[in-house]
Amino acid sequence: MTKKNASNTVTINDVARRAGVGKVTVSRLLNSPSTVAPATREAIRRAIEELGYLPSSAARALASKRSHLIGAVVPTLDNPIFANCLDGLQKEVAAAGSTLLLATSNYDGLREAEAARILIERGAEAIMLVGAARDPALYALLDQQGVPYCLTWTADPDIDASWVGFDNAAASTSVIRYLFELGHRRFGAIAGVTAGNDRAFARLQALVDFTAAHGCTLAVSEQRYTVDRGAVGLSEILADQPTAIICANDILAIGAMAEAQRLGFRVPDDISIAGFDDMEIAACMNPPLTTVRVNASEIGRAAAQALLGQIGGESRSMKLVETNLIVRASSAAPRSLPDTTLA
Known part of the structure; x- marks a missing residue:
């Protein structure tokens, strides 16, 4: 069906006539779609499309006292x-x-x-x-x-x-607890910048608390959430010889994994790496990334x-x-297994 010429202003009354409903019903559809029956909604939307009607946001706001x-x-x-x-x-x-x-x-x-x-x-x-x-x-x-x-x-x-x-703390704890039970005791954390970021702070503090409670070591590097800063973060904590790296998100983990492999480390044989978020690309990494699904x-x-x-x-x-811990091939037991019993 042919739309009206753009030079002819289409009004809400035109839409109502085309849809076979009252003007009030069209107004309700525009302002509160859920209050209109599905069949009527479809008829009105079809009329709007056929006529090329563009409702005035200013008029809608005045009529409903809402900006939407x-x-x-x-x-x-x-x-x-x-x-x-x-x-x-x-x-x-x-x-x-x-x-x-x-x-x-x-x-x-x-x-x-x-x-x-x-x-x-x-x-x-x-x-x-x-x-x-x-x-x-x-x-x-x-x-x-x-x-x-x-x-x-x-x-x-x-x-x-x-x-x-x-x-955030519980989700972060689920990662380190899993790695601890695999046998890891020397951890690294590539955290987000915690200043002004309660999510990053909670995730890092959970790791600090867990390692302190279970006699483990934790090397920390705070970084902005970019791939290149993930690589920098890995380089900063390698001197502490961590066997498992926990990253504040998958972006940092991708950077850390790429840098580890560039330096000749085998993931997870030499070092385990885990992320957070479960971005779509996490499952496509080589090896696929252990992470927390959000x-x-x-x-x-x-x-x-x-x-x-x-x-x-x-x-x-x-x-x-x-949230769910998603275990993939980027994490494994360290080569030398200590006692894995939780304290």
Whole structure:
């Protein structure tokens, strides 16, 4: 069917007539799709497509007293784990008839605060943030403006906010406990930069606590989350002769593995390496990477549901997302096996 000429303005009344419904029903579809029956939704969307109708966001905002904009500030888009989270977030937001506004902070608290402020100015009704450690002034601003927010990648029942995430310390402990039970006692950690990053801090502190409790050694190098810094981190801790390296994420692990192999180490015969996140490429490494699987897409979907719920008047919510240790060929027992009994 031919669309109307672009010079003729298509109105909501045209869409209603084409779909055989009332104007109010079309308005409900645009502002709250879930309140319209599936068959009617399809008829209205077909009419919108056929007529080339573009609803006015300003008119929608005035009619519903809502902007239908959801904001998100993530540390970076270089890491696929955040892209996967945003994909889940976007799908839920779009299904609710809203639009996602995105900003990145590059792990900089000041940039994050400025990005959040701009999102609020642009009309964001709610904002997804990553982690809980930040200047309290940002929380004060969000509360003052009445903008709901959801913290992700963190899990703390004591936080007075909506959150969707996992126990970073427990997930990190699962890796070192597995390697300990294989017989490793000399560990290396290529951690993320812990200053201002509660996730990186929790993962590293778990390793520190475990090695201290079980009489093991731990050499630590804090690095930015890039492949080349993973290689640098490995070089910095090799003097301590670790038999197992635990990396704060898969990107660092990929860099560490490449550097180990370049230096002539066999993975895992000479040194075991483990990552965190289970990026798609982790299973394709040679050898495939032992890592912790994080369901980033589920975090995004659940965060969207929490934000949309708060906009609709629901109370704050908390959701714990499961993580799993994925054992692959990059980890094995050390050549000399000590007593593996846990103290």
